[in-house]
Amino acid sequence: MSDAPSAGALTKAPADPSKGSLRILQLYPREMNIYGDYGNVLVLKQRLAWRGYGAEILEHNAGDAFPDDVDLIVGGGGQDSGQVVIQDDLQAIASTLRRLAEDGTPMLLICGLYQLFGNFFRTQDGTVIPGIGVLDLETRGGTERLIGNVVARSDEFGEIHGYENHSGQTFLGDGLRPLATVLKGAGNNAEEHHEGARYRNIVGSYLHGSLLPKNPAIADFLLRTAAERKFGAFEDDGVDDSLAELAREHAAARPR
Amino acid sequence: MNPLPVLVGKAVRIASRLRGGGSAFPGLVVERLDPGFMGRALSNLPYGVVVVSGTNGKTTTTKMVVELLEGQGLSVFTNRTGSNFTRGVAAALLGEVDWRGRLKADVAVLELDEAHAVHFVKLVPPRYSLLLNVLRDQLDRFGEIDATTRLLERIALATTGTVVLNREDPRVAGLASSVTAADVVYFGLDASLRSTFPNDDELRGAAGTAPASALPADVVLRSVDGNSAEFEVEGTTTRTDLRLRGVYNIFNAAAALAAARAVLGGTADNGRLFSSLAAVEPAFGRGESLVVDGQALELVLVKNPSGFRLGLKSFDPAGCATMIAINDNYADGRDMSWLWDVDFDSLGLSGVDVVSGVRAYDMALRLKYDDVRVGAVEPDITDALQQFIRGSDGRPKRIFCTYTAMLAVRRELSKITKVEVVS
Numbered sequence: 001m002s003d004a005p006s007a008g009a010l011t012k013a014p015a016d017p018s019k020g021s022l023r024i025l026q027l028y029p030r031e032m033n034i035y036g037d038y039g040n041v042l043v044l045k046q047r048l049a050w051r052g053y054g055a056e057i058l059e060h061n062a063g064d065a066f067p068d069d070v071d072l073i074v075g076g077g078g079q080d081s082g083q084v085v086i087q088d089d090l091q092a093i094a095s096t097l098r099r100l101a102e103d104g105t106p107m108l109l110i111c112g113l114y115q116l117f118g119n120f121f122r123t124q125d126g127t128v129i130p131g132i133g134v135l136d137l138e139t140r141g142g143t144e145r146l147i148g149n150v151v152a153r154s155d156e157f158g159e160i161h162g163y164e165n166h167s168g169q170t171f172l173g174d175g176l177r178p179l180a181t182v183l184k185g186a187g188n189n190a191e192e193h194h195e196g197a198r199y200r201n202i203v204g205s206y207l208h209g210s211l212l213p214k215n216p217a218i219a220d221f222l223l224r225t226a227a228e229r230k231f232g233a234f235e236d237d238g239v240d241d242s243l244a245e246l247a248r249e250h251a252a253a254r255p256r
Numbered sequence: 257m258n259p260l261p262v263l264v265g266k267a268v269r270i271a272s273r274l275r276g277g278g279s280a281f282p283g284l285v286v287e288r289l290d291p292g293f294m295g296r297a298l299s300n301l302p303y304g305v306v307v308v309s310g311t312n313g314k315t316t317t318t319k320m321v322v323e324l325l326e327g328q329g330l331s332v333f334t335n336r337t338g339s340n341f342t343r344g345v346a347a348a349l350l351g352e353v354d355w356r357g358r359l360k361a362d363v364a365v366l367e368l369d370e371a372h373a374v375h376f377v378k379l380v381p382p383r384y385s386l387l388l389n390v391l392r393d394q395l396d397r398f399g400e401i402d403a404t405t406r407l408l409e410r411i412a413l414a415t416t417g418t419v420v421l422n423r424e425d426p427r428v429a430g431l432a433s434s435v436t437a438a439d440v441v442y443f444g445l446d447a448s449l450r451s452t453f454p455n456d457d458e459l460r461g462a463a464g465t466a467p468a469s470a471l472p473a474d475v476v477l478r479s480v481d482g483n484s485a486e487f488e489v490e491g492t493t494t495r496t497d498l499r500l501r502g503v504y505n506i507f508n509a510a511a512a513l514a515a516a517r518a519v520l521g522g523t524a525d526n527g528r529l530f531s532s533l534a535a536v537e538p539a540f541g542r543g544e545s546l547v548v549d550g551q552a553l554e555l556v557l558v559k560n561p562s563g564f565r566l567g568l569k570s571f572d573p574a575g576c577a578t579m580i581a582i583n584d585n586y587a588d589g590r591d592m593s594w595l596w597d598v599d600f601d602s603l604g605l606s607g608v609d610v611v612s613g614v615r616a617y618d619m620a621l622r623l624k625y626d627d628v629r630v631g632a633v634e635p636d637i638t639d640a641l642q643q644f645i646r647g648s649d650g651r652p653k654r655i656f657c658t659y660t661a662m663l664a665v666r667r668e669l670s671k672i673t674k675v676e677v678v679s
Contacts, residue, residue: 036561039596039625046625079400148590163591208593213621243624243633247617250635251592254584254614 017054019235022226025058025067027075028086032112037076039210040108043219044072050239053227062089066096070105072226073097077111077166077208087129090116094132101134106201106225108218110211114196114204115139115168135197135204136173142190143167148256150185150207152195157217159183160195161251162207170206172197179205184256201225214248216241261290262357265350282350284343290357294346295379297353303330303363303519305380309373309411310388310428311404312563313508316500316539317388318367320512325363327532328520333361341372342379363519370407377414385415386515388508390427391562392594401427409434418518422511423471424450432471443514444473445507449480452503452569475514480506487513489526496530499537501545501554502570504563509533548645548673553653557662559589561597567656568598573606577648581613581637581661588658592618600626607631609648612640613661637664645672 026033026041045055058067062085078086097117101107109117118137121129131138145167152160160180169189172178178188179196187195187206196205203218205211212219216239227234269282287293298305303325308318322334335348345366353359368376387408390401405427412419412431415438422428423442432440445452478486478493485506486495498506513533517524538545546553556571558564584590592615600623607629611620616635623630631647634640644653657665 033597036593036596039593039622042596042625079402081402163593165591208591210593210596213596213625214618243617243621246633247615247621250615250617254590 017049017052019052019054020231021054021056022048022071022223022230023056023058023067023069024072024074025060025070027060027073027113028062028078028082028089029059029076030061031082031085032076032078036208036210037074037110040074040076040110040212040219043210043212043216044074044223047216047219047223047239051236060093062086066093070100071230072222073100073105073107075107075109075113075117077113079112083112083116083129086116090132091130097132098134101200101202104201104225104229106222106229107203108212108222109135109202109204110208111166111206114206115170117202117204118170119173121168135199135202136176137170137197137204138173139168139170141167142169144190146186146190146206148185149251149254150187150195151183151252152180152185152187152207153183154180156198157215157221159248159252160205160207160211160218161214161248162205162209162211164195164206165208166206179203209251214244214251216244261293262350262353263355264289265293265346266355269347269350282347284346287343287346293357294342294349297349297357297359298364298380301333301359301361301363304383304417306363306365306384306386306515306519307373307377307382307411307415308365308367308386308388308515309370309408310386310422311370311391312389312560313504313511314367314369314388316505317386317508317512317515318365319539320509320533320536321365321386321515323536324512324516324529324532325365325519327528328516328523328525330362331360333359333364335366341369342376345376368411370404370411374407374410377411381414381416382411383415383417384420384515384518385411386420386511387412387422387428387431388511389422389425391560392597405431412438420474420511420515420518423469423473429469429471439518441514441518442469442471442473443475443510444469444471444477445510446476446478449477449503449507452566473514474517475510477507477510485509487530489513489517492526494526494530496534498534501538502556502567504566504570505538509536546669546673548653548669549649551648551650551652553655553669553673555662555665556654556656558656558658561594564594564598564656568600568602571654573603573654575651576606577609577644577651577653578603578606579610579612579640579644579653579655580608580619581611581640581655581657581665582615582619583613583658583661583664584615585660588660595619595622598622600628603628610634610640610644612637612644613658616640637661638668641665641668 048055115121116131117134118131119133120131121139124141147165150162150164177198178194179198182193182195224234265282308314322332325332335345390404409431412435418439419435421442423444476488478488480503484497486493556567558567609631611633616633620630620633
């Protein structure tokens with residue numbers, strides 16, 4: 001029997017967060033939440049709560065007015081049909097998102113929205129879906145679906161564990177850094193052995209799993225960046241990540 | 257007609273049973289030797305073929321349709337072994353046909369996996385199809401749930417008589433617009449129950465806010481109170497007690513009633529349908545109850561976010577010892593993301609005694625983020641089960657498990673208690 005830490009040891013979120021709150025915006029939770037993207041938002045919220053910070057979770061769905069004073073943005077993956085529904089709205093808020101990105105707002109973009117934050121998506125039949133050009137990358141519809149467990153290595157975040165499921169193949173522009181080098185799986189495309197993209201305070205990735213629970217280093221990068229921008233500092237006594245560490249070990253041992 | 261392939265298939269079936277081997281292999285043999293075997297065997301049934309498909313609840317619903325029709329005096333052929341691929345059907349047929357490959361039954365009711373159903377309906381166009389739902393399940397197999405919808409559409413299009421659809425699942429109800437050759441009937445839920453069954457689009461939206469469906473339904477589940485439920489059929493509401501556990505099974509009872517009524521046409525005896533329904537026992541691993549150390553032990557199969565949410569909602573954790581076993585083998589779905597779309601708050605008061613399975617630590621991590629206390633984490637199911645039973649004496653027990661975890665749990669339980677053997 002393992003002596004894993006009891007999850008019950010953790011403290012509940014304080015009713016009145018002493019250190020202030022971050023405003024976290026989830027983009028299109030209705031259409032772009034097919035692979036557990038809510039997990040990423042929950043992880044951000046709880047890791048703030050455990051440190052005495054509050055989190056205000058905002059949603060932006062198609063047709064909504066874009067909220068003010070957003071500290072952190074999370075966007076998820078959707079089905080092709082969901083991407084069609086949000087297309088016009090995304091173009092309508094594109095200039096705001098570009099401004100926030102250039103300004104240094106931390107963002108986590110997974111799968112579908114990772115693709116649409118790029119320059120364009122060219123589908124198999126040649127249709128070009130315009131992106132919003134925050135990230136200098138392009139995606140081409142592929143015949144083969146890239147599916148399975150992924151382990152990748154990043155200098156910034158260490159080993160990254162997740163699960164990919166996409167037919168689009170993404171190619172980064174010359175100036176854009178990948179998030180990580182792939183050790184197992186495909187990543188951005190079937191040829192180049194790299195995964196995701198890093199730009200200013202944006203992390204783009206194909207990885208579900210959800211990504212943040214098993215990769216707390218990425219979660220804390222986003223939180224630290226947002227807190228430092230808002231409060232000037234991030235007071236961090238640390239979080240017990242031993243369960244995440246064990247989950248990573250077990251995930252790494254699974255077949256592709 | 258050459259009877260040889262049937263005889264060879266039967267011989268292989270007997271041989272592989274003696275060897276204790278897989279149930280589908282003889283089906284593969286007869287398919288290779290005689291590709292027309294299945295179509296011929298199933299083509300002359302007086303009531304034709306009923307195909308049951310969808311992502312959730314196929315096994316229990318198929319069992320209900322079979323028992324409802326048997327209760328009306330029909331002789332029913334079904335693929336009871338749980339092998340819901342085409343060759344599993346062929347293997348089951350081999351056990352039932354005579355040496356000339358003829359099946360003596362009034363109707364065949366077949367559970368088919370979505371992808372295999374598409375292949376099957378090309379060989380054997382069904383007279384009836386019952387399409388349950390398109391939930392996020394095994395996305396790593398089918399890619400996207402819209403792709404699964406297209407598989408079900410192929411089944412609907414191949415149906416010659418009546419297509420029975422879930423009007424509460426927008427993807428399934430939407431199939432009606434493509435059906436031209438067959439009639440369409442619906443089963444549905446009372447507006448007050450709709451928030452209990454969110455579809456995947458509503459998982460994170462405000463529950464129950466979608467407008468009530470205006471489609472007329474042949475059978476409507478009006479209310480659920482424990483294991484008792486009210487169904488409305490032809491303007492009459494009937495209350496019945498059920499042995500089935502879980503609200504999702506009870507909604508699938510509405511599906512089964514609608515399908516049976518479609519098959520029976522005007523001859524259905526509604527009173528007898530309800531008495532048959534009341535007697536249906538849960539299918540293997542689907543909310544079935546076993547006895548361990550004089551205490552009830554329930555197995556609840558969980559495969560996707562909606563199913564897990566409903567499972568948690570259906571079974572009150574108070575006073576009960578809880579174990580969760582999560583594997584990530586092919587049949588379970590390999591991507592763990594789905595655990596993050598289930599709320600575990602309802603387990604917050606009682607906690608979870610033991611978390612197990614290949615992905616025990618993913619599950620424990622999930623519970624940590626919902627502030628649910630976890631007693632122990634033990635990936636090995638044998639060890640976990642011993643620990644669970646030892647540590648929960650005097651309390652009824654409940655195990656939520658994915659498919660292959662359930663098989664492992666049953667294997668272990670069969671050493672200490674009586675577990676139905678499924679061959």
